[in-house]
Amino acid sequence: MIYTVTLNPSIDYIVHVDKLEIGGLNRMKQDFKLPGGKGLNVSRILKRLDGQTTALGFLGGFTGDFIGKWIEQEGIINEFTSIKEDTRINVKLKAGEETEINGLGPVVSDTEITDLKEKLAHITSEDIVVLSGSMAPSLPSDFYESLITIIKAKGADFIIDTTGKALLEAIPHQPLLIKPNNHELAELFQTSFSKTEDMFPYGEQLLKNGAKHVLISLGGDGSILFTKDGIYQANVPKGTLKNSVGSGDSMIAGFVGQFEKTKDPLEAFKYGVACGSATAFSDDLATAEKIRSLIPEVQIKKVK
Ligand SMILES: Nc1ncnc2c1ncn2[C@@H]1O[C@H](COP(=O)(O)OP(=O)(O)OP(=O)(O)O)[C@@H](O)[C@H]1O
């Protein structure tokens, strides 16, 4: 079973306007409310690909009810911890360019924290846990590490998709996968890249530090996978960009879903690319049909 943990889920309020007038009254052309949060997006894609997935994290208030009902309707096992405060709303403003305004997130109490940890402790060594996204500021800064301790004690694998200190602290615990994008990688090492090859030593360093696989996503420019056997680069399938929100999460879902089945990192990489691009070419997260249609277009070559 693949578990996802979304500590700070959201309703993603997607707002389309023709042209944004700062300081004026803007009328929406179209709007959508969708369940959001990185781990939840991973679960939603896994489910569409017929995977079994359980979603953990914190959900509260009217916003939490909306998300809980939605994901249950999609067949995702909902083991979220109920919290007193409202889950946040993240605004995704589409006015030609995309602008995101993400909420801070609710205060989570000690009892709520204990409940989440108890639920996580039900996993077995056969399971993979995906830890994704930001933490509400009320949580201790080493919270992800405390969850990793539980996961490791059960002998399960984990994937972590977060940034900064929480990501750096997780790497020595040997995550199955980390997936920084090129900007996050540059930030981790306080550097900048002018070409793809510049990233190679940093990806290799992350492997040395403990990650079992490192996937660096480059948006519309593709992605690079670092494994113990070498470095591989993928193209991007052709299509029209509709929405880049959630393409990174979709990539992780494709990778972990296929890795669970085949244990083959290159096969997993191929599915990851197809899922990431399929979401980039869709209004919401990609459908299984769209993902499957892109698989034949993905080409992976060894570059080192
Ligand atoms: N414009 C695009 N065209 C084709 N494929 C894309 C595009 N944008 C993203 N993808 C696919 O999705 C993968 C992940 O995208 P990206 O690098 O933007 O992740 P991310 O920064 O984690 O995204 P997010 O945080 O918005 O979910 C890319 O490596 C690529 O395979």
Ligand SMILES: O=P(O)(O)OC[C@@]1(O)O[C@H](CO)[C@@H](O)[C@@H]1O
């Ligand atoms: O604020 P975080 O946790 O970093 O990111 C949250 C978020 O932007 O990530 C998802 C896309 O990856 C969205 O569904 C959600 O709104």
